Amino acid sequence: MNISPLAPTEFSRMPDVKGVALKMFETRMVYKNRDDLLLAQFAKGTQVAGVFTQSKTCSAAVDWCKKHLATGHQARLLLVNAGNSNAFTGAAGERSVTSVFNHLAQKFKLKNSEIYTASTGVIGELLSADDLLNAVDANKFSTPENNFIGAANAIRTTDTFAKFSSRQVEIAGNSVTINAIAKGSGMIAPDMSTMLSFIFTDANISQPALQKILVAAVKPSFNAITVDSDTSTSDTVLLFATGQLDAPQINDSSAPELQDFVTAINELCLEMAQYIVRDGEGAQKFITVNIGGAVDDQAAHNIGMSIANSPLVKTAIAGEDANWGRIIMAIGKSGEQADRDLIEITIGGIKITQNGQVVKGYDEAPVTRHMQTQNIIIDVSMGLSDGQATVYTCDLTHGYITINADYRS
Amino acid sequence: MNISPLAPTEFSRMPDVKGVALKMFETRMVYKNRDDLLLAQFAKGTQVAGVFTQSKTCSAAVDWCKKHLATGHQARLLLVNAGNSNAFTGAAGERSVTSVFNHLAQKFKLKNSEIYTASTGVIGELLSADDLLNAVDANKFSTPENNFIGAANAIRTTDTFAKFSSRQVEIAGNSVTINAIAKGSGMIAPDMSTMLSFIFTDANISQPALQKILVAAVKPSFNAITVDSDTSTSDTVLLFATGQLDAPQINDSSAPELQDFVTAINELCLEMAQYIVRDGEGAQKFITVNIGGAVDDQAAHNIGMSIANSPLVKTAIAGEDANWGRIIMAIGKSGEQADRDLIEITIGGIKITQNGQVVKGYDEAPVTRHMQTQNIIIDVSMGLSDGQATVYTCDLTHGYITINADYRS
Numbered sequence: 001m002n003i004s005p006l007a008p009t010e011f012s013r014m015p016d017v018k019g020v021a022l023k024m025f026e027t028r029m030v031y032k033n034r035d036d037l038l039l040a041q042f043a044k045g046t047q048v049a050g051v052f053t054q055s056k057t058c059s060a061a062v063d064w065c066k067k068h069l070a071t072g073h074q075a076r077l078l079l080v081n082a083g084n085s086n087a088f089t090g091a092a093g094e095r096s097v098t099s100v101f102n103h104l105a106q107k108f109k110l111k112n113s114e115i116y117t118a119s120t121g122v123i124g125e126l127l128s129a130d131d132l133l134n135a136v137d138a139n140k141f142s143t144p145e146n147n148f149i150g151a152a153n154a155i156r157t158t159d160t161f162a163k164f165s166s167r168q169v170e171i172a173g174n175s176v177t178i179n180a181i182a183k184g185s186g187m188i189a190p191d192m193s194t195m196l197s198f199i200f201t202d203a204n205i206s207q208p209a210l211q212k213i214l215v216a217a218v219k220p221s222f223n224a225i226t227v228d229s230d231t232s233t234s235d236t237v238l239l240f241a242t243g244q245l246d247a248p249q250i251n252d253s254s255a256p257e258l259q260d261f262v263t264a265i266n267e268l269c270l271e272m273a274q275y276i277v278r279d280g281e282g283a284q285k286f287i288t289v290n291i292g293g294a295v296d297d298q299a300a301h302n303i304g305m306s307i308a309n310s311p312l313v314k315t316a317i318a319g320e321d322a323n324w325g326r327i328i329m330a331i332g333k334s335g336e337q338a339d340r341d342l343i344e345i346t347i348g349g350i351k352i353t354q355n356g357q358v359v360k361g362y363d364e365a366p367v368t369r370h371m372q373t374q375n376i377i378i379d380v381s382m383g384l385s386d387g388q389a390t391v392y393t394c395d396l397t398h399g400y401i402t403i404n405a406d407y408r409s
Numbered sequence: 410m411n412i413s414p415l416a417p418t419e420f421s422r423m424p425d426v427k428g429v430a431l432k433m434f435e436t437r438m439v440y441k442n443r444d445d446l447l448l449a450q451f452a453k454g455t456q457v458a459g460v461f462t463q464s465k466t467c468s469a470a471v472d473w474c475k476k477h478l479a480t481g482h483q484a485r486l487l488l489v490n491a492g493n494s495n496a497f498t499g500a501a502g503e504r505s506v507t508s509v510f511n512h513l514a515q516k517f518k519l520k521n522s523e524i525y526t527a528s529t530g531v532i533g534e535l536l537s538a539d540d541l542l543n544a545v546d547a548n549k550f551s552t553p554e555n556n557f558i559g560a561a562n563a564i565r566t567t568d569t570f571a572k573f574s575s576r577q578v579e580i581a582g583n584s585v586t587i588n589a590i591a592k593g594s595g596m597i598a599p600d601m602s603t604m605l606s607f608i609f610t611d612a613n614i615s616q617p618a619l620q621k622i623l624v625a626a627v628k629p630s631f632n633a634i635t636v637d638s639d640t641s642t643s644d645t646v647l648l649f650a651t652g653q654l655d656a657p658q659i660n661d662s663s664a665p666e667l668q669d670f671v672t673a674i675n676e677l678c679l680e681m682a683q684y685i686v687r688d689g690e691g692a693q694k695f696i697t698v699n700i701g702g703a704v705d706d707q708a709a710h711n712i713g714m715s716i717a718n719s720p721l722v723k724t725a726i727a728g729e730d731a732n733w734g735r736i737i738m739a740i741g742k743s744g745e746q747a748d749r750d751l752i753e754i755t756i757g758g759i760k761i762t763q764n765g766q767v768v769k770g771y772d773e774a775p776v777t778r779h780m781q782t783q784n785i786i787i788d789v790s791m792g793l794s795d796g797q798a799t800v801y802t803c804d805l806t807h808g809y810i811t812i813n814a815d816y817r818s
Contacts, residue, residue, distance in 0.1 A: 123737060316813065328497050332465045397810065
């Protein structure tokens with residue numbers, strides 16, 4: 001598999017996080033000669049916050065995480081397997097997960113509700129509890145422990161690069177580490193494009209505050225990206241705070257001493273989300289859509305997503321075609337309030353439309369030069385009020401069709 | 410341009426419709442050596458019903474039609490040009506249309522409000538009123554008058570075949586003719602995929618009744634198709650009833666004597682809508698999605714559209730891959746009520762899932778054979794209530810990318 005042309009060229013170093021122990025295993029269930037199972041153990045008292053897919057046909061793993069988050073907030077174990085999503089496997093799938101949970105709870109002397117899990121890969125094939133537990137019990141692993149880059153590799157399905165990043169911030173004078181890993185946007189038959197991200201910190205923050213910080217961070221990052229408008233059955237973001245810093249617990253998400261921490265979480269979520277777009281199937285261009293002047297922020301988001309999901313906009317960008325008429329179309333179909341005669345469209349910093357028509361003396365040449373670059377920037381001003389949003393996507397290319405239609409032919 | 414492999418092999422004969430006079434012109438504004446302007450004149454008293462795009466950035470032509478339909482219901486003239494949508498051309502675009510309307514109103518001794526118009530093609534380029542009116546005034550035309558097939562050809566942009574059909578029905582013992590023409594789903598740089606349909610009848614039916622019949626017919630036909638989820642700025646369906654039959658006007662859309670007429674309108678709308686899907690960009694397969702057992706009909710429609718718009722479902726079908734997991738995903742993302750353990754998926758008549766998992770002893774071979782045919786039928790039973798809907802789409806192929814991305818490279 002070729003690495004995406006949009007892959008970043010530099011990555012963070014990944015330090016250890018106090019209270020997090022990582023082990024990677026090779027189950028050989030789907031993939032061969034690579035780790036495909038991540039087991040993260042957390043220190044006692046680790047708080048967890050989570051955000052999950054809105055899908056009505058979500059996977060068993062998502063159901064379990066939601067249930068555990070509702071009943072208890074301590075996380076002691078995270079188990080992530082790659083290659084089989086165990087989604088839509090019915091009662092047998094449930095039994096398989098229950099069997100894994102019971103075994104791990106006994107092995108590590110934990111409550112079931114302290115175990116979190118995520119599975120991505122094939123839909124509709126039963127996850128073998130035996131294969132998975134045999135790998136864990138054999139306790140053989142090639143990647144050294146506590147290797148966050150190895151962990152990011154172990155959770156990949158058809159990602160073309162491992163996704164990870166790190167921040168060091170201060171909370172009330174104490175240095176805190178935050179590590180994030182993610183996977184998403186690759187695809188093999190018959191897999192789902194699925195997004196996972198896990199964030200680990202040694203900060204000492206209560207679960208309700210952590211949950212608030214995560215929900216706020218996910219909105220302009222993971223919830224502001226789209227590759228192909230198809231929502232997975234398994235999307236999961238979990239934030240674990242081990243509290244291993246020798247500092248009092250903070251219970252208020254808006255406490256002034258958390259300011260840098262919140263900024264770092266926001267940055268990491270955005271970085272992971274953009275990595276996923278940069279690994280979008282067949283992607284050749286990274287597209288930023290900025291909407292301003294909408295009636296409110298939600299309307300701006302919906303207009304941005306209407307543009308970012310439009311096959312006609314995305315194919316035009318793939319063809320390096322400054323086809324702004326398709327952006328007008330996508331604004332119009334969003335269902336959000338719009339006044340044709342107030343819309344301003346700017347591409348690559350060059351204003352194209354104003355007062356409901358193309359600007360006087362519009363010269364397409366510099367816009368076309370921008371379209372030939374790898375980072376496309378579209379600014380839309382609705383001219384109605386001050387609602388704004390930014391969303392990210394990639395172009396729609398022959399590569400997407402090849403990945404998703406051609407593999408069986 | 411190659412004719413779509415899904416084009417029908419047989420078409421209706423197209424008789425005259427009393428009270429409708431058709432003329433086709435060659436304006437040479439965009440296309441050469443073909444008619445690209447349709448002028449339909451209607452007998453005095455012709456009633457008109459219309460349904461238009463919901464786009465908030467709709468074209469000037471759509472704005473005019475909506476305005477005329479709101480103020481007066483008599484139609485005496487329909488003008489349709491192909492190749493330039495005159496959308497997003499601001500005040501200059503408005504002036505151009507006004508100038509055309511004023512000239513035609515004077516020439517034919519009509520009120521402006523009795524003229525209906527539709528334009529499809531390039532967005533953002535000003536329509537030349539002079540070029541258009543010169544063609545009309547020169548009064549030279551190659552295609553014989555009252556040729557509905559010639560009219561269907563004149564309104565094409567990048568359609569690969571002309572779309573038309575006809576029905577003869579009885580209303581209270583009188584034979585009535587209904588002719589329908591349509592265009593849609595082709596595309597050239599930088600055109601919009603745009604759908605138009607015009608239906609002509611000599612029946613004598615009042616405008617409110619006609620409007621009710623049309624709105625009801627559009628719902629399961631034009632509003633139940635999707636090629637690429639992108640809504641045009643110019644979509645228009647107009648139904649003209651000249652009332653030239655020597656019979657009393659019918660004012661009640663549910664009058665028993667209208668039963669066959671209503672059925673014929675429904676059939677023609679569905680036929681035109683399916684023609685458009687059959688001419689979908691790059692389409693190789695015609696897909697019917699039947700949803701049953703949803704909480705209500707609207708929910709069933711939304712679930713059907715979620716499946717029919719899913720790039721992953723459409724690429725799987727292009728790849729002749731019986732990838733039912735992607736259908737589960739599309740149901741889940743629709744936002745409509747779903748119980749994973751009640752969903753039944755049937756493809757080509759073969760049941761695949763039941764009780765939240767794949768059926769015992771599922772054999773993919775016959776489903777794969779169905780996937781290799783040209784007409785794919787997907788049945789989904791939600792098992793919740795009796796809401797049902799059927800939607801139509803085509804597959805997503807390299808042809809779509811080539812048409813929409815490659816033409817400038």
